[in-house]
Amino acid sequence: MTKSLVCLSYDFDALSIWIAKGLTSPTPLSRGAFGVVGVERILTLLEKEAVPGTFFIPGHTVETFPDPARAIHAAGHEIGHHGWTHRRPSDLSQDDEEAELLRGLDSLDRIIGVRPTGYRSPAWDLSPHSLDLLIANGFAYDSSLMGHDYLPYRPRRDMGAPLLEPTTFGAPVGLIEMPVAWSLDDFPMFEFAPTTTGMNPGLRSWKDALDNWIADYDWMRTHLEWGVITYTFHPFVSGRGHRMMAMEGLISHLKAHGAEFVTMADAARQAADRIDGP
Ligand SMILES: [Zn+2]
Numbered sequence: 001m002t003k004s005l006v007c008l009s010y011d012f013d014a015l016s017i018w019i020a021k022g023l024t025s026p027t028p029l030s031r032g033a034f035g036v037v038g039v040e041r042i043l044t045l046l047e048k049e050a051v052p053g054t055f056f057i058p059g060h061t062v063e064t065f066p067d068p069a070r071a072i073h074a075a076g077h078e079i080g081h082h083g084w085t086h087r088r089p090s091d092l093s094q095d096d097e098e099a100e101l102l103r104g105l106d107s108l109d110r111i112i113g114v115r116p117t118g119y120r121s122p123a124w125d126l127s128p129h130s131l132d133l134l135i136a137n138g139f140a141y142d143s144s145l146m147g148h149d150y151l152p153y154r155p156r157r158d159m160g161a162p163l164l165e166p167t168t169f170g171a172p173v174g175l176i177e178m179p180v181a182w183s184l185d186d187f188p189m190f191e192f193a194p195t196t197t198g199m200n201p202g203l204r205s206w207k208d209a210l211d212n213w214i215a216d217y218d219w220m221r222t223h224l225e226w227g228v229i230t231y232t233f234h235p236f237v238s239g240r241g242h243r244m245m246a247m248e249g250l251i252s253h254l255k256a257h258g259a260e261f262v263t264m265a266d267a268a269r270q271a272a273d274r275i276d277g278p
Pocket residue numbers: 011012013017082086121122123
């Protein structure tokens with residue numbers, strides 16, 4: 001029987017994403033603060049639909065907005081690690097990356113009382129040290145890579161990618177990778193925002209986004225006996241009215257077409273059982 005798992009994931013970046021970009025004047029900070037409004041609306045929707053979510057929260061957000069962070073946990077959703085600042089690990093030294101990881105764990109423990117099993121790097125850009133740091137700190141899964149769309153896998157360490165030689169791959173590690181994609185993320189579709197190279201135009205129709213997200217699920221459902229699709233939303237992006245319409249429409253379609261909604265930790269456990277075999 002076909003099993004189509006769906007993970008609704010939410011990156012509660014709030015102010016941290018703008019601060020990491022060096023945008024600290026009142027307007028970008030208020031744009032991040034809108035994430036608190038978005039969280040309220042998303043929690044209401046998830047409760048009404050009785051589906052679980054997985055919220056990746058930077059330590060900066062946990063410490064700045066402790067009450068919404070606690071409300072997410074109290075509602076029964078999974079909490080994942082998303083750095084302390086929103087700096088990408090690939091831009092950090094190994095020592096700074098480890099300090100980020102430990103400080104984030106401390107914030108999640110002190111403010112919410114959770115020890116996450118899942119990690120998602122800010123801006124989806126791991127360093128060569130990330131996988132080993134996650135393993136050393138007891139994580140079960142990462143969600144930052146893009147090597148598949150529907151099948152979690154064991155990521156490989158020590159990739160060598162010299163310009164003039166074939167790329168080599170190291171041994172797979174003990175973590176489960178829960179792959180992501182920009183095409184399954186609300187930010188590129190919707191957010192008018194500066195990038196490292198220019199401006200992301202965003203501001204697309206919610207119906208266009210919904211069409212793409214539904215088509216990716218429908219393809220999985222019709223072609224794979226077992227698969228996981230992971231959608232990524234940001235409360236400060238998708239909390240606005242027309243984008244909530246996209247999320248509502250997505251949940252409605254998925255429910256009508258056999259989806260099983262699970263947390264990412266749950267999907268990672270099921271994937272590990274399949275990868276490791278009986
Ligand atoms: Zn983020």
